[in-house]
Amino acid sequence: NAGVTQTPKFQVLKTGQSMTLQCAQDMNHNSMYWYRQDPGMGLRLIYYSASEGTTDKGEVPNGYNVSRLNKREFSLRLESAAPSQTSVYFCASSSGTDTDTQYFGPGTRLTVL
Amino acid sequence: QKEVEQDPGPLSVPEGAIVSLNCTYSNSAFQYFMWYRQYSRKGPELLMYTYSSGNKEDGRFTAQVDKSSKYISLFIRDSQPSDSATYLCAKDGGTSYGKLTFGQGTILTVHP
Numbered sequence: 001n002a003g004v005t006q007t008p009k010f011q012v013l014k015t016g017q018s019m020t021l022q023c024a025q026d027m028n029h030n031s032m033y034w035y036r037q038d039p040g041m042g043l044r045l046i047y048y049s050a051s052e053g054t055t056d057k058g059e060v061p062n063g064y065n066v067s068r069l070n071k072r073e074f075s076l077r078l079e080s081a082a083p084s085q086t087s088v089y090f091c092a093s094s095s096g097t098d099t100d101t102q103y104f105g106p107g108t109r110l111t112v113l
Numbered sequence: 114q115k116e117v118e119q120d121p122g123p124l125s126v127p128e129g130a131i132v133s134l135n136c137t138y139s140n141s142a143f144q145y146f147m148w149y150r151q152y153s154r155k156g157p158e159l160l161m162y163t164y165s166s167g168n169k170e171d172g173r174f175t176a177q178v179d180k181s182s183k184y185i186s187l188f189i190r191d192s193q194p195s196d197s198a199t200y201l202c203a204k205d206g207g208t209s210y211g212k213l214t215f216g217q218g219t220i221l222t223v224h225p
């Protein structure tokens with residue numbers, strides 16, 4: 001039982017390049033989330049998926065797209081990376097019920113030059 | 114104004130001290146608060162949660178809600194070096210769906 005896994009762990013991009021961050025969970029959770037964490041800003045929600053087949057914008061969705069590929073997998077895509085997207089990205093999942101504990105992955109450290 | 118505000122610290126205390134970590138919130142629509150702990154270069158993990166109506170104790174940790182002043186607190190008794198981490202408070206949006214709003218996080222160091 002690996003919980004929430006994320007790939008890659010580290011990535012360096014040049015401005016304008018694209019990439020996809022992958023996330024998978026093996027807890028049979030309905031809901032999945034993508035956050036970014038910046039110094040002094042805490043965790044900010046980028047996109048979330050309440051259930052398979054649905055996605056919604058969070059607090060900071062601009063510059064990102066997501067795909068809920070199936071119940072296990074939720075990917076985050078940067079179409080044209082910008083230096084402002086340098087951050088640590090966390091994926092999380094939860095069962096989607098009351099007092100909904102979110103379980104986080106180990107994070108992806110992304111630098112955009 | 115952010116919906117959840119948290120003093121980022123850093124906070125440095127000696128081993129054995131009582132630690133008080135605090136958050137304020139502006140939107141009164143919520144059902145529960147959560148405290149997450151995040152070790153360096155790791156993902157956050159749930160430490161404890163409390164419903165809007167009261168306090169909760171779990172070992173050395175106590176979570177407290179003061180609705181009149183819109184203040185939530187986490188107390189750590191007999192702090193240990195292993196408690197050194199970033200502590201994040203979070204509140205739900207007042208619906209049954211678990212979309213959370215996080216504070217900025219407080220960096221805590223407990224030195225031997």
